[in-house]
Amino acid sequence: MTVTESATTTADASFRRMDESNAEQWAHIGRCTAMNQPRVADRILMLLESLAGIRDGFLTDQLTHSLQTATMAERAGADEEMVFASLCHDVGKAVSVPNHGAISAEIIKPYVRDDVYQTILNHQDFQGRHYYHHFGAPRDLREQFRDESWFALCEEFTDDWDQQAFDPDYDTLPLSHFEPLVRKITASVRSETSGTQRTGAS
Numbered sequence: 001m002t003v004t005e006s007a008t009t010t011a012d013a014s015f016r017r018m019d020e021s022n023a024e025q026w027a028h029i030g031r032c033t034a035m036n037q038p039r040v041a042d043r044i045l046m047l048l049e050s051l052a053g054i055r056d057g058f059l060t061d062q063l064t065h066s067l068q069t070a071t072m073a074e075r076a077g078a079d080e081e082m083v084f085a086s087l088c089h090d091v092g093k094a095v096s097v098p099n100h101g102a103i104s105a106e107i108i109k110p111y112v113r114d115d116v117y118q119t120i121l122n123h124q125d126f127q128g129r130h131y132y133h134h135f136g137a138p139r140d141l142r143e144q145f146r147d148e149s150w151f152a153l154c155e156e157f158t159d160d161w162d163q164q165a166f167d168p169d170y171d172t173l174p175l176s177h178f179e180p181l182v183r184k185i186t187a188s189v190r191s192e193t194s195g196t197q198r199t200g201a202s
């Protein structure tokens with residue numbers, strides 16, 4: 001998949017310092033940013049494809065694991081945002097395994113509701129139930145979130161889908177099956193939060 005950026009045009013903003021910019025220039029940047037929004041889906045799909053090259057000792061590569069998790073979510077009747085999040089929950093491993101949950105959660109945050117974001121952000125603490133005893137670490141880290149509104153969703157995600165999705169013989173749906181969903185969910189920003197870059201595009 002090729003991701004390209006259009007060349008500079010005469011209409012592009014000419015400021016060299018933000019404190020010298022004007023509203024008209026920002027309106028132009030906003031229009032360009034909105035026009036290039038499909039780049040988000042392109043980049044997420046590119047990162048997901050790159051997971052095919054990561055196994056790190058598991059029986060399946062990380063793309064297969066991600067697709068299998070999303071397939072299980074879809075077959076269990078999960079809503080579209082949760083299927084999308086299941087597909088992307090480990091995409092952070094394309095960059096860094098130790099903090100992959102936070103990376104994945106921040107990538108999808110503008111496009112999903114808060115309980116879905118919290119599920120992906122904290123999924124590793126819930127996964128501890130299934131294997132942290134092999135490291136002498138506590139298995140009950142999820143209990144700190146017992147009263148959270150998203151606790152049951154995160155339990156379903158980790159216990160029923162994520163931790164079971166390492167089976168090379170499972171009938172896993174291909175990335176092409178999920179591509180329209182990735183494009184639909186990332187077509188527009190769901191909500192802006194503190195730290196969002198303002199461009200006038202959303």
Ligand SMILES: [Fe+2]
Nearest residue numbers: 089090101123
């Ligand atoms: Fe994970």
Ligand SMILES: [Fe+2]
Nearest residue numbers: 065089090162
């Ligand atoms: Fe996972």
